[in-house]
Amino acid sequence: MYTQALNARDTETSAIEDAERLAAFQARVDAEDKIEPNDWMPESYRKTLVRQISQHAHSEIVGMLPEGNWITRAPTLKRKAALLAKVQDEGGHGLYLYSAAETLGVSREELTGQLLSGKAKYSSIFNYPTPTWADIGAIGWLVDGAAIMNQIPLCRCSYGPYSRAMIRVCKEESFHQRQGYELLLEMCRSSEEQKEMVQDALNRWWWPSLMMFGPSDTDSKHSAQSMAWKIKRFTNDELRQKFVDATVPQAHYLGLTLPDPDLKLNEETGHWEYGEIDWEEFSRVIAGNGPCNRERLAARRKAHEAGAWVREAALAHAQKRRDRREAARHAAE
């Protein structure tokens, strides 16, 4: 997950809004009241939420692709079933999130259009490929693990529908995270060859997972307002540190080495200090030049275009049913 939306600056300044309403709104947020769809809200609050929620929804949908890549090749029936269920959960998260975004007055079709046109972003982590089965475990452990760090505070987000969606999403993500870790544990215990596959996956996913928290606080200019609105509760660097602290011992338990020569435990603070993130890579992948950006969007577009006749048929059929009901009603009168 998927907070990169918070880091893009909203260039449109909010319209002149009644200072009293703004103050009352802020007082409700400060008092930890939930803001609901029909409540008044500042336009920029609405826009920030639409951007963040839709980006999160798109990430769930695009995120089905790298994992879906292994459904037909899962090594056992149990793993196949678990992966199917997981990818199905991601689709379900996409659905709740699009629904949460719809409560802010924007349709799923419009949001999908923004994804397919390339206008809307999704989490850049899904632009990395899944060449081996260990990648499925690594996504569960690291990507869902990072997502949980981001999303648990969102369960207390000031916007009611988003916060409620996050409560359910977090429960499922936490299951996925444990499942991914267990998958890797089994591989590491089974053979050296499999353990090497896991190490290779960790080497490839570690840094992109750290990038999931967005730019460092010194470069993230959008955070202050989102913190004041209680859409965001911790800064990017705080969340990243929590993730590193939780994950490093888990990697050691698997007997793996983290691909960061600068990683060391600071005995005084108790935190794991990590090396410099390659921000150039981060910007490049967000800008569209990651290993799979083109494939991911192409796959979404292809599914959308190939399914157009199906969606049209469903609408046409629903219209026919309405017309028949109407005709029957007239005939009865």
Place this chain on the structure above:
Amino acid sequence: MTASDTIAATDLKGDLFAYALRLADDAAILGQRLGEWCGHAPTLEEDIGLANIALDHIGQARALYTHAAEIEGKGRNEDQLCFLRKEREFGNCLLVEQPNGDFAQTILRQLFFSAFMLPFWRKLMASQDATLAAIAAKAEKEATYHVRHSAEWTIRLGDGTVESHARAQEAVDILWPYTGELFEADDLVSRLVAAGIAVDPESLREEWRATLRQVFDEATLTLPPEGWFQTGGRSGLHSEGFGHLLTEMQYMQRAYPGMRW
């Protein structure tokens, strides 16, 4: 001693093993095909729906393979039966292995199959084999949903737009020759039917046709005449595409033999 134990001790053990394996193969192969859709369906709801149906089939396959392995008693497990048998050893019907095609073909394949399996599972619930009966009781609930899902979509597509109607009718015509095999009963099935273990597929024909007639009427689709039917799946003679399906499905177990996952 359970009914399964009794049966396993009799001459029918080999038959029962093969029968459970055929049912398991049907479920595994259809689950595999449906899994190919994940992330590529026409709507998000269908991505979830098709994955859910795939999951039901994979769950059925696991229970059936495990049962088959127990009957066989040679220490094989569900994964060895699914991932380490060769093309000619699979006994699934040809219908379930047919490629997904467009959404209409996937839906019609499901309707043809599930409209058969729903009454099949209902009858199998009375099987003398207690494990098969228990698996059937769970699968029957799932098949009820599969029939509803595929019937509703068949109606939407058939009675939707000109294009969707044409595609749905084409799917019917493509898949129809694979439906005859559902009703085949070889000597193995006949022996198990006589023992009260298996279901006589012929006894399901009327209900299957009635379900289809009802759906097709509403969908404004035409059921083809009985005609000529493909056959071979039950004896391990599969479509050309089947080897490719196995290549993909069995890749990990073949590339990394004997490892735990």
